[in-house]
Amino acid sequence: MSDSVLKKIIIVGAGPAGSSLAHLLSERGVPTTLVERQRDFSREFRGEGLMPSGFEALCQMGLEDQVKELPQVKIRGMEIYQKGKFLFHLEPDLFRQDPGTNWISQPALLEMLIGRCERKPDFSFLRGWRCVGLVERDGRVRGIKVVQGNEVREIEGDIIIGADGRASMLRKLLNPKCHVYKQIIDVVWFKVPCPEFIKNGIGLAALSPGNAVLSFPVYDNQLQVGWLIKKGHFGAIKRQGREALFQNLISSLPDHFADYLEKNYEKISDYFVLDVACSRLQTWHHRGVLMIGDASHTMSPVAAQGINLALRDSIVVANELIPVIRGGLADEESIDEAFKRIQCERMKEVRRIQKLQQAPPKVLFQQNILARLLVRNLPWLSRRTLVQGIFTRIANTFVFGYSDVTLKT
Numbered sequence: 001m002s003d004s005v006l007k008k009i010i011i012v013g014a015g016p017a018g019s020s021l022a023h024l025l026s027e028r029g030v031p032t033t034l035v036e037r038q039r040d041f042s043r044e045f046r047g048e049g050l051m052p053s054g055f056e057a058l059c060q061m062g063l064e065d066q067v068k069e070l071p072q073v074k075i076r077g078m079e080i081y082q083k084g085k086f087l088f089h090l091e092p093d094l095f096r097q098d099p100g101t102n103w104i105s106q107p108a109l110l111e112m113l114i115g116r117c118e119r120k121p122d123f124s125f126l127r128g129w130r131c132v133g134l135v136e137r138d139g140r141v142r143g144i145k146v147v148q149g150n151e152v153r154e155i156e157g158d159i160i161i162g163a164d165g166r167a168s169m170l171r172k173l174l175n176p177k178c179h180v181y182k183q184i185i186d187v188v189w190f191k192v193p194c195p196e197f198i199k200n201g202i203g204l205a206a207l208s209p210g211n212a213v214l215s216f217p218v219y220d221n222q223l224q225v226g227w228l229i230k231k232g233h234f235g236a237i238k239r240q241g242r243e244a245l246f247q248n249l250i251s252s253l254p255d256h257f258a259d260y261l262e263k264n265y266e267k268i269s270d271y272f273v274l275d276v277a278c279s280r281l282q283t284w285h286h287r288g289v290l291m292i293g294d295a296s297h298t299m300s301p302v303a304a305q306g307i308n309l310a311l312r313d314s315i316v317v318a319n320e321l322i323p324v325i326r327g328g329l330a331d332e333e334s335i336d337e338a339f340k341r342i343q344c345e346r347m348k349e350v351r352r353i354q355k356l357q358q359a360p361p362k363v364l365f366q367q368n369i370l371a372r373l374l375v376r377n378l379p380w381l382s383r384r385t386l387v388q389g390i391f392t393r394i395a396n397t398f399v400f401g402y403s404d405v406t407l408k409t
């Protein structure tokens with residue numbers, strides 16, 4: 001069966017980029033169709049660390065109160081262990097200040113955003129529909145093909161936004177040139193009930209050469225654990241069996257943490273392996289389609305940047321597209337010019353942050369002599385004025401962003 005629905009803006013993907021953009025557009029009366037392949041966001045873990053830059057973006061969208069009500073935990077610091085021995089306690093001022101860094105339920109955030117959109121008459125949400133193709137005429141994309149089970153639809157739109165994440169279908173279909181940073185790690189994520197020795201809001205990092213574990217207490221009384229392993233090695237570790245995999249995991253942990261995991265072995269959730277990637281498109285717009293969020297710049301998980309950048313992208317898209325649509329100038333040339341301005345404004349921050357994301361995995365994971373010395377002497381180093389200046393500049397970029405992003409419409 002096929003059907004045809006005409007809408008002005010089609011957004012593929014209801015992650016942080018797509019659903020926040022849908023919120024901004026629908027609040028301003030722009031007819032918007034949002035298409036999402038998942039029926040239930042909680043079925044896929046996609047990271048939940050929200051930096052002040054992301055929180056600030058949501059506040060600009062008029063959502064401060066709604067965001068504060070979502071399930072979340074403020075991360076205030078970290079206990080650092082090296083080869084099982086306690087090194088130091090890290091609790092920087094940046095983390096203590098408000099709003100700080102929060103571990104926030106992404107499914108709840110997305111449902112809240114979509115709920116806001118659904119109150120608007122010109123908004124429609126295709127939940128559980130997967131975009132599988134493009135509708136092209138005269139060298140330009142005029143719509144998309146979506147499927148749900150055996151049902152196929154074509155949806156026409158004047159502007160198509162690809163916000164369909166790191167495995168973007170639109171990116172595959174348009175096949176644009178891409179700058180790729182080679183990655184050395186993957187991350188195995190799992191949850192376990194939060195132990196009592198983990199203090200409220202204080203994470204634990206256990207580092208040893210070729211094996212690092214980061215863990216954070218999260219909103220559902222669980223401990224979210226991210227185990228950094230050598231890229232592509234999960235299959236080999238898994239083939240040795242669950243017990244060998246577990247021994248591999250606890251080998252870098254301090255005794256009390258390893259004992260706790262052993263006692264709670266049965267309560268460990270399924271492992272979710274993140275194939276870490278970091279890349280960006282050279283051009284974010286192709287044949288009438290604009291790509292934003294992870295679809296245009298897939299972020300490494302380092303310093304929890306992806307959600308924040310995605311939210312900031314959608315502010316800039318709204319700033320540029322809404323005046324074009326409202327001014328009745330939504331001809332192809334004006335739309336393409338707006339796309340160029342969006343890329344130009346966002347590229348500075350994306351490029352800078354992706355570059356900064358490359359060093360920490362090498363220091364944390366490889367743990368060569370230099371890296372071990374660096375980590376061990378971090379408290380002493382952080383008191384030196386020069387080092388303090390460098391750390392503060394990097395931390396500020398991760399926490400507050402690199403460019404000024406202000407909602408103007």
Ligand SMILES: Cc1cc2nc3c(=O)[nH]c(=O)nc-3n(C[C@H](O)[C@H](O)[C@H](O)COP(=O)(O)OP(=O)(O)OC[C@H]3O[C@@H](n4cnc5c(N)ncnc54)[C@H](O)[C@@H]3O)c2cc1C
Pocket residue numbers: 012013014015016017018035036037038045046047048049050129130131132163164165166167168169189274292293294295299301303304305306307308310
């Ligand atoms: C395991 C993991 C941990 C992470 N940790 C963090 C963190 O702590 N903090 C942080 O800031 N970032 C983190 N990230 C990155 C962050 O989740 C992403 O950068 C961010 O979600 C990007 O938002 P987005 O909207 O661009 O894409 P996504 O969140 O990936 O959303 C894309 C949406 O498109 C949908 N979709 C995909 N294909 C189709 C299709 N063909 N048709 C219809 N819909 C489609 C998907 O179902 C999804 O809902 C993590 C990512 C992962 C995977």
